[in-house]
Amino acid sequence: MNIATILIAVTMIGALAMALRGSRGRASGLESWSVGGRSFGSVLVFLLMAGEIYTTFTFLGASGYAYGKGAASYYILCYFPLAYVVSYWLLPAVWRFARANALVSQASFFAAKYDSRALGLLVTCVGIIALVPYLVLQLKGLGIIVSTSSYGVLSPTFGMIVGASVIALFVAVSGVHGPASIALIKDVMILLVVAFLGLYLPYRIAGGIGPMFAALDKAHPHSLAFAARGQSVAWFDSTVALTACGFFMWPHSFASIYTARDEKTLRRNAVVAPLYGLLLLFALFVGFAALLRVPGLTGKDIDLALFKVALAELPPVVVGLIGAAGVLTALVPGAMMLMAASTTLARDIYPLARGAASDREVAIAAKAFVPVVAAVALYFALTGGDTIVALLLMGYALVTQLFPALMVSLAPRRVFTASGAFAGICVGVAIVMVTTITKTGVATVAPGLPGWMLDLNIGVVALGANVLTALAVSLATGVVPARGAARVPAQ
């Protein structure tokens, strides 16, 4: 046992204790457990939603991607502000409808808007499938953190198993109040750690940020601007657009919209959030500094960049503090995801098998699903070999397929019919799944197209097919209702 390992163990135990305390004396209904009784103010909602950018993805994924892919990593800085520009109008509209109809999950939103339980089910399935890679990457991050900051005493496998158990326990005992109670500590810690590393390491290694980039440009020419082919500007633009549109489509981000007290909270958040995202710049600096100091990591090992450079440059106590911050960044968002998946399984799938279920029963089922989902994610984390960013991009390509159906459902008149939206989402998701599994891209399917089109993110291509299918099927199934009829009352 070294000092770093002890710090990490203390953090995990401390987080659990705080979760228990945060949940004491709360009503135990599903609405309180999953959306905090819709009572959270600006700061909490902000932390829960912006939680996404401060996950292990930021911490290990972003720095690793900068290390391994150079300019392509700039996309990580960009989608967050653009997503919040859309959010200014999107989130209040979603919140208003959700509150009026007492909705707690993303699927119930689609089901109510389109008056179609089938569509609600489909959305549930897409959300859960997309969440799996996202949860997997949190666990992978935990494995890396535990094994590297214990200086190899504990294995990554051990780290992932402990991590998955802690997250599951955390969610089961406290619901949304647990993540909320440590969200602030986690964000402050990660902010300090990443800002420190992002400033200190470039100075220590190269004498400053400017000199660092100048040195990198000499050592790795062409890595600091986008390539002409492959991860080109066309790839960048399509990836940023895709991830910006998908940002709020995750079941857990969607549910955190519901926790807001009023609409103004959501609009005010939109103004501040882009600046919050600037922290990612420091995460990229860490990756670039690591490339100068500890070159040679390839494949999925690029995710180790942050810790490798920290181990090379910093004393064990500091490595332990970095590890502790890292544990929290995996724990809070991991808990939000696990809870969103369990809530939606219990509310939207379980009653199908069980017939009519009482609220109490659904609340119990939601907690019972927690360890099941955690176990599935753990299985994939132990067996898969992708990098953190590759996993996240896969999830994004899937979850963004819900975006068109959501946007048009908010329009004053109906554009997609329920079957149209259903067919569109199916086509989009199918394209993403097939290309991911067979590892093909646009270039393999249609090599004759102009160069820039070959570089497009496959998720964008799937999105195009999604919209076209939805429109075609909506026209075919006809009966586009008259103006104003789109406001479908909830059952």
Added chain:
Amino acid sequence: MSLKWLGLLPWLALLAGMPFVNRVEPFVFGLPLPLAWATGCTILSAATLLVIYRLDPANRARQDPA
């Protein structure tokens, strides 16, 4: 309605602008040009949203007096 058009500004600046700044030099504040552009667009997003927030009559409504 017009406020939504304003929201397009950061999207256009980033996505349409990037092809024109895709070279390493000149370094801006020590950053390679595309990264400096991306950082600038992040700040532009916040600034645009602040203007929108100020102009939007919805935020002058009663709600909470903060």
